[in-house]
Amino acid sequence: MLEKLLYQGLIGLSFSMYLWLLSAGLTLAFGVLGVLNFAHGSLFMLGAYASFTFYGKLGLNFWLSIGLSLASVGIVGAILEGLFFRRIYDLDLPYQLILTFGFILIFDDLVKMIWGGVAMIPPMPRFFEGNLIVFDRPFPIYNLFIIFAGLAVALILWLVLEKTWWGRMIRASATDREMAGAIGINIPTLFTTVFVFSAMLAAVGGALGTPVRVVAPGIGTAMIVQAFVITVIGGLGNLKGAFVGALIVGILTSFGILLFPVFELFIIFVVMAIVLLVRPEGLFGK
Amino acid sequence: MAKKMTRRRFLKGAVIGGVALGTGLGGYRVTYGQAKKAAGPIKIGGQGAISGAHADYGWQMMAGSTLAMEEINARGGVLKRKLELKFMDEELKPATAVKNVRYLATEWGANFLFGVDSSGSAMAIGPVLPEVDRLHFFTHAATHRLTEELVAQKGIKQIFRMVAPVYQDALAAWVFKDTPEIKRWAGINCDYEYGYVAWNLFKENMKRFRPDVEFVAAAWAPFWTMDFSSHIAAVMAEKPDAIFSTPWAGEGVMLLRQALMLGVFDKIQAWWQGMGGSVDLLEGISREVAADKFKGKLWATARYIHNYPVTPENKAFVAAFRKRWGKFPNYSAEASYSAIYAIKAGVEKAKSLETAKVGAALEGVELKTPAGIRLIRKEDHQAIYTVPAGKVIQSPDYPLPVLGDLRIIPAKEYFRHPPFTPVAATK
Numbered sequence: 001m002l003e004k005l006l007y008q009g010l011i012g013l014s015f016s017m018y019l020w021l022l023s024a025g026l027t028l029a030f031g032v033l034g035v036l037n038f039a040h041g042s043l044f045m046l047g048a049y050a051s052f053t054f055y056g057k058l059g060l061n062f063w064l065s066i067g068l069s070l071a072s073v074g075i076v077g078a079i080l081e082g083l084f085f086r087r088i089y090d091l092d093l094p095y096q097l098i099l100t101f102g103f104i105l106i107f108d109d110l111v112k113m114i115w116g117g118v119a120m121i122p123p124m125p126r127f128f129e130g131n132l133i134v135f136d137r138p139f140p141i142y143n144l145f146i147i148f149a150g151l152a153v154a155l156i157l158w159l160v161l162e163k164t165w166w167g168r169m170i171r172a173s174a175t176d177r178e179m180a181g182a183i184g185i186n187i188p189t190l191f192t193t194v195f196v197f198s199a200m201l202a203a204v205g206g207a208l209g210t211p212v213r214v215v216a217p218g219i220g221t222a223m224i225v226q227a228f229v230i231t232v233i234g235g236l237g238n239l240k241g242a243f244v245g246a247l248i249v250g251i252l253t254s255f256g257i258l259l260f261p262v263f264e265l266f267i268i269f270v271v272m273a274i275v276l277l278v279r280p281e282g283l284f285g286k
Numbered sequence: 287m288a289k290k291m292t293r294r295r296f297l298k299g300a301v302i303g304g305v306a307l308g309t310g311l312g313g314y315r316v317t318y319g320q321a322k323k324a325a326g327p328i329k330i331g332g333q334g335a336i337s338g339a340h341a342d343y344g345w346q347m348m349a350g351s352t353l354a355m356e357e358i359n360a361r362g363g364v365l366k367r368k369l370e371l372k373f374m375d376e377e378l379k380p381a382t383a384v385k386n387v388r389y390l391a392t393e394w395g396a397n398f399l400f401g402v403d404s405s406g407s408a409m410a411i412g413p414v415l416p417e418v419d420r421l422h423f424f425t426h427a428a429t430h431r432l433t434e435e436l437v438a439q440k441g442i443k444q445i446f447r448m449v450a451p452v453y454q455d456a457l458a459a460w461v462f463k464d465t466p467e468i469k470r471w472a473g474i475n476c477d478y479e480y481g482y483v484a485w486n487l488f489k490e491n492m493k494r495f496r497p498d499v500e501f502v503a504a505a506w507a508p509f510w511t512m513d514f515s516s517h518i519a520a521v522m523a524e525k526p527d528a529i530f531s532t533p534w535a536g537e538g539v540m541l542l543r544q545a546l547m548l549g550v551f552d553k554i555q556a557w558w559q560g561m562g563g564s565v566d567l568l569e570g571i572s573r574e575v576a577a578d579k580f581k582g583k584l585w586a587t588a589r590y591i592h593n594y595p596v597t598p599e600n601k602a603f604v605a606a607f608r609k610r611w612g613k614f615p616n617y618s619a620e621a622s623y624s625a626i627y628a629i630k631a632g633v634e635k636a637k638s639l640e641t642a643k644v645g646a647a648l649e650g651v652e653l654k655t656p657a658g659i660r661l662i663r664k665e666d667h668q669a670i671y672t673v674p675a676g677k678v679i680q681s682p683d684y685p686l687p688v689l690g691d692l693r694i695i696p697a698k699e700y701f702r703h704p705p706f707t708p709v710a711a712t713k
Contacts, residue, residue, distance in 0.1 A: 117337035119536030138549030214536040222510035258520040
């Protein structure tokens with residue numbers, strides 16, 4: 001039984017890492033810019049489409065394709081922030097909801113126009129095929145890679161935010177925008193950079209998923225609900241919270257499927273409800 | 287007081303005038319509509335999923351029905367009138383599907399309706415049909431309740447289903463009943479009605495044939511599941527001999543590819559992929575089949591497969607479809623193609639476009655279609671025809687994998703028959 005649980009936990013861990021990549025950008029944008037970006041899932045979807053095009057269609061190297069898809073989604077992010085989101089920072093949440101929700105619809109229709117509505121599946125890179133024996137059962141190399149990729153992103157984010165000058169500027173602006181501006185931080189540029197960074201985080205999640213998942217309009221919306229649950233559990237705007245939230249949701253879902261297959265879907269919502277009742281600001285929220 | 291009286295009078299006048307104007311206009315409209323109908327085309331409104339992971343099914347419906355209409359129009363139409371198609375996105379959402387039906391029937395003026403991928407949408411549309419009074423030919427939605435409950439029990443005569451329902455998925459019980467070494471079955475199924483009923487029907491029949499069989503695990507995946515690893519790992523923990531699974535289209539492809547990554551085909555003896563015989567799914571796993579990754583253990587059926595039956599009708603249909611669209615037809619294409627021909631047959635027999643007359647004309651008829659002879663059963667308006675099961679293989683005759691080693695079991699054996707006993711539609 002223990003081995004069964006550990007194996008299932010490991011599978012859940014790899015699922016958590018996808019969720020973490022998606023929630024990290026979402027919570028970062030909220031924490032620093034104060035924008036609740038419902039279209040974050042669309043950026044995830046664009047990352048998947050871009051890497052599908054570079055890797056699956058044009059036959060470029062897998063890693064190069066991921067890099068190019070990050071760059072493309074980064075550019076989209078810069079345009080979004082510079083032309084649209086910048087104008088709503090000071091407005092109430094409902095305005096943000098309307099604008100970002102509008103972008104979900106626009107992006108879903110755009111990808112339908114460019115790539116068509118039918119789901120597409122690119123080939124799996126050779127080096128990801130095969131598996132290792134873990135707890136006496138085969139565990140895919142690809143899932144192992146996703147776990148490492150997720151942890152690496154977490155480490156990089158922590159180093160950037162905690163140990164660099166740029167990270168300090170971001171934290172300062174998140175705490176007090178006006179004061180940060182007064183001491184000479186160029187807030188608009190910083191915000192654009194942070195938003196681009198957040199868009200690229202979404203794109204990593206989308207791009208890394210392409211070899212095993214389908215690429216279709218709407219995949220972003222399907223994921224974003226879980227990402228919101230995670231940020232609510234962890235505390236909106238808190239990266240540590242998003243990481244822990246993703247672990248909780250991913251691993252609980254996986255255990256739920258093993259132990260309570262009939263109720264599995266609502267387990268994470270129960271957890272969210274409990275967190276909201278006991279600590280409405282989230283586990284790591286202030 | 288006087289003012290009040292004036293207003294009341296005014297209102298009264300306005301209401302009467304409005305009613306008169308409304309009726310007048312309405313009358314004018316009706317006449318205009320009828321005059322136009324006599325000369326204009328017969329309008330056929332369809333809907334299916336044309337976006338998302340299941341989008342190929344809606345596209346195939348559109349392709350199959352378009353082909354049938356082009357053929358019929360080229361030969362002079364139906365009762366000397368051309369057929370005209372409008373196809374809408376159902377989005378797999380019941381609310382959208384109902385909205386589409388209302389729009390197509392009342393605003394666009396459809397004479398007949400067809401399509402619908404999701405069972406949830408089909409069950410939502412069913413009760414609306416008597417109200418809009420149009421025949422609806424379902425060409426994919428598979429829930430048994432559509433025909434068993436809504437037609438046979440509640441008497442909604444506007445519903446016809448051209449496609450094999452969820453009974454088809456339970457065919458696995460007939461295919462594997464004589465394989466004594468497979469004793470432990472696990473299920474990875476859709477977390478909605480189709481998945482529940484398919485799994486329950488399979489268990490019920492399998493248990494009847496083989497009391498020694500055990501059902502050791504079940505995992506449930508909702509629409510939009512993209513990562514099936516947890517589901518696969520959970521059922522594999524119980525060391526099953528075989529897996530019964532229902533996710534379809536892009537989700538079926540992801541499930542199978544993720545199962546390969548988890549080394550499932552080294553451990554099990556057979557995997558039944560209910561709708562694995564659908565062209566889009568076979569296309570999605572073609573690289574893996576070519577490399578023999580499934581080790582000859584992947585079995586499937588569909589609601590029609592293009593390599594069965596070997597009849598002139600089917601050969602002509604597949605050739606025409608490939609010529610027109612450059613692709614092989616899947617079952618929603620064939621069912622939609624046959625639905626258009628069923629409309630033609632019904633209208634010509636009834637010599638009318640009236641819903642009740644065409645409906646009555648179709649009850650109990652046998653139609654020669656690409657999938658074989660379809661009998662439209664009188665009691666539940668379900669088309670009865672046989673679709674075999676087979677092993678997913680690479681054949682030198684086709685560019686894509688096909689079902690081979692076919693097991694042909696007559697539909698009469700594995701379809702349910704009236705009077706219907708309830709099947710649990712729960713997990």
